[in-house]
Amino acid sequence: MVNKLEGDVLDDYPDLPPFPTDIPIAPLPRISLGKLLQNDEAATEQLYTICKDLGFFYLYLNDSDAGKSLLNETQSLFSIQDEVFDRSLEDWKPYDFKERGTYLGYKAKGAAIVDYQGNVDRNESFAISKDDLLGTGERLPAPPTVDNHRDLLASFARDSHSVTMLILRILNDKLKLPEGTLQSFHKLESPSGDAIRFNRVPAQPIDDRRTSMGGHSDFGSVTVLFNRLGGLQILPPGTPARDDSKWLWVRPLPNHCIINLGDALVKFTNGLLRSNIHRVMAPPGDQGDLTRYSVIYFSKPLHGTLMKRLDGSDVIPPLSAEQIEEDISSQEWGKRRLLGPRLDLHQLKDMDWQKIRGTEKLSQRLKV
Ligand SMILES: O=C(O)CCC(=O)C(=O)O
Numbered sequence: 040m041v042n043k044l045e046g047d048v049l050d051d052y053p054d055l056p057p058f059p060t061d062i063p064i065a066p067l068p069r070i071s072l073g074k075l076l077q078n079d080e081a082a083t084e085q086l087y088t089i090c091k092d093l094g095f096f097y098l099y100l101n102d103s104d105a106g107k108s109l110l111n112e113t114q115s116l117f118s119i120q121d122e123v124f125d126r127s128l129e130d131w132k133p134y135d136f137k138e139r140g141t142y143l144g145y146k147a148k149g150a151a152i153v154d155y156q157g158n159v160d161r162n163e164s165f166a167i168s169k170d171d172l173l174g175t176g177e178r179l180p181a182p183p184t185v186d187n188h189r190d191l192l193a194s195f196a197r198d199s200h201s202v203t204m205l206i207l208r209i210l211n212d213k214l215k216l217p218e219g220t221l222q223s224f225h226k227l228e229s230p231s232g233d234a235i236r237f238n239r240v241p242a243q244p245i246d247d248r249r250t251s252m253g254g255h256s257d258f259g260s261v262t263v264l265f266n267r268l269g270g271l272q273i274l275p276p277g278t279p280a281r282d283d284s285k286w287l288w289v290r291p292l293p294n295h296c297i298i299n300l301g302d303a304l305v306k307f308t309n310g311l312l313r314s315n316i317h318r319v320m321a322p323p324g325d326q327g328d329l330t331r332y333s334v335i336y337f338s339k340p341l342h343g344t345l346m347k348r349l350d351g352s353d354v355i356p357p358l359s360a361e362q363i364e365e366d367i368s369s370q371e372w373g374k375r376r377l378l379g380p381r382l383d384l385h386q387l388k389d390m391d392w393q394k395i396r397g398t399e400k401l402s403q404r405l406k407v
């Protein structure tokens with residue numbers, strides 16, 4: 040189900056158990072960063088099409104210097120993940136900033152609900168903001184392994200950010216927005232919620248493998264995701280989330296990252312672009328015996344940007360008469376989405392599942 044890209048072999052990661060072939064795999068297109076950088080017409084059109092449809096695609100990185108440096112940085116980040124997470128809950132305490140109302144820092148396993156029934160996640164994570172890394176925002180305390188690799192993290196942030204800017208520039212052109220509109224909400228030097236996140240899901244007992252991260256849409260603009268073990272699943276458009284048989288597995292591919300769009304682009308385009316619901320399950324087959332890591336760059340609109348339809352394009356559908364947009368900034372949106380499901384901040388009985396959701400309903404494209 041994975042389409043071919045010339046000159047590349049679709050291997051699994053050589054040091055990991057193979058990704059099973061007998062499970063339903065998501066048909067994500069593979070788009071080349073090299074071609075996008077050359078403004079290749081077929082590649083940019085394919086990008087626009089998939090952003091309106093699945094909102095998820097592979098980006099092939101091994102055919103440009105920019106892509107290769109991102110691959111090298113990612114390799115280095117994967118090699119320090121064990122050490123980053125090798126600390127007790129007690130040792131993590133100084134880096135848990137939830138009381139400050141931020142989603143940065145450490146989140147313990149089981150701290151968030153994954154569904155409306157109140158089941159909890161099996162994923163721990165540490166996030167650091169691009170502004171912290173680039174010196175344009177507050178420097179928060181971080182574990183020594185993170186502090187020792189700040190230059191590497193800053194390079195990864197810069198390189199990922201430039202990939203997201205390229206995608207935004209292409210989308211801006213295709214959407215026929217005034218030149219530079221989307222880019223103006225996503226500047227490297229200006230404060231935003233952009234962050235790098237490390238995720239770790241320890242191997243789960245064979246008789247008790249569950250959802251590690253519940254179905255969600257990302258809440259920013261463009262996500263650059265690197266994972267090596269399977270486990271990520273997406274829900275195709277038009278499918279109810281509760282139908283477990285419909286979710287499709289995303290096969291991790293060496294030399295690629297996975298790109299997906301977030302809520303901001305859905306809001307900006309009144310649902311024309313799609314932010315697909317996804318979740319993380321225990322890795323399939325023999326991969327399930329291993330600890331799963333991912334490294335992600337989340338790009339988000341600059342602080343203060345309103346999560347509303349943008350003016351200036353005839354391509355973006357107008358609001359219908361009954362559609363009333365909420366006045367909410369990207370920062371508030373992020374807090375509501377990420378801190379809302381946190382059991383270490385709220386009691387389950389006080390949580391309103393609908394309220395902490397993003398554009399899932401719109402993005403699901405369910406016929407009503
Ligand atoms: O680890 C993955 O493959 C995806 C994680 C994810 O969806 C997230 O952190 O938002």
Ligand SMILES: [Fe+2]
Binds near residue numbers: 257
């Ligand atoms: Fe996600």
